Amino acid sequence: MPGVTPTMGRRRLGGVLKALREKASLTNDQARKKSGVSTGKLSRLETGHNVVYAKDVRALLDAYDAPPEVRHKVLQLAALAEEHGWWEEFDDVLPAGLDLYLSIEQAAASLLVFGTSVVHGLLQTEDYTRAWIRAADPGSPNAELERLVSLRMKRQELLSRETDPLSLWAIFDEAVLRRRIGAADTMRTQVEHLLAMSERPNITIQILPFEAGAHAAASGPFTLVEFAEPTDPEIGYVDCAAGNVYPEKPAQVRRMKTKFHHLTSSALTPEKSLLFIRKIAKELA
Incomplete structure (x- = not known):
């Protein structure tokens, strides 16, 4: 079904089905002949762009001679692939393509983020978010x-x-800290919020000061997504004017990870970063 947006569940299922087909040493056309699933549908299933029907998955598992324990896990994964995400309740305002990112973020174990102009969405206050969205789209209805x-x-x-x-x-x-978003008290509250969030054991914040000069990620902001499941490879995410991009080839991910590691060295340590953020908060008081 062309036009179906891939979700993390569908992407996972697609990766598993592709791996099983390759393990069976079958081409797409050979898999079509053995399973009765068209090559077009198979291709869309493997890339996460098709609504998942259990009968198609069973037919493919038969064609790949999957053992019982594998069949059980794959059919479970197929059921999960079609579960609705919480974000569907926001379909009326959800930006195009964001549902894929939200499904990936929902499944992630960790995010490595580099931001250049705005506080990351997971760390924003309501007023900061409101001011940023209003600035980005001044004509949007309240x-x-x-x-x-x-x-x-x-x-x-x-x-x-x-x-x-x-x-x-x-x-x-x-x-990110110097750019005034909204009123002065909005920005001050946002900076104080960063201090509070940094106290959580699962959150680390570093600041890359101007005095650090040129750095490894001068090309712009990016996110690296890591998963708990070893079968889920890391994936990159870049939000740009042309749309959302998901670098996922191993070489692409390695380059992004190398950039992030260089940034951790160029940026202030987490401890010094907190001192820097506190200094900015005082300036905004």
């Missing part, structure tokens, strides 16, 4: 803006979930 604010606040529950809260390591360029 009701729509408030729905987007609620969406962002809902995302933040990942950081405090009871089981395996999301780990976040954020490196912010000094410009």
Whole structure:
């Protein structure tokens, strides 16, 4: 079904089905002949772009001679792939393509983030979020803006979930703290919020000061997503004017990870970063 947006569940299932097909040494056409699943549908299933039907998955498992224990796990994964995400309640305002990122973020164990102009959404206060969205789209109706604010606040529950809260390591360029978003008290509250969030064991914040000069990620902000499951490879995320990009080839991910490690060395240590943030908070008082 062309046009179906991939979710993390579908991507996971697709990766497993592709691995099983390759293990069976079958081409797409050979898999079609053995399973009765068209090559087009198979291709879309393997890339996460198809609605998942159990009968198709069973037919493919038969074609790949999957053992019982593998069949059970894959069929469980197929059922999970079609579960609705919490973000679907915001379909009326959800930006195009964001549902894929939210499903990836929901499944993540940790995020490595480099930001250059704005506080990461998971660390924003309501007023800061409201001011940022209003600046980005001055003509949006108030009701729509408030729905987007609620969406962002809902995302933040990942950081405090009871089981395996999301780990976040954020490196912010000094410009993130210097750029005034909203009124003075909005910015001050946001900076104080960063201090409070940094006290959580699953959150690390570093500041890359202007005096650090040129650095490894001068090309712009990015996110690296890591998963608990060893079968889920790391994936990158870059939000740009042309749309969301997901670098996932091993070489691409390695380059992004290398950049992040260089940034951790160029930035102030977490301890010194907190002192720097406190200094900014006093300046805003």
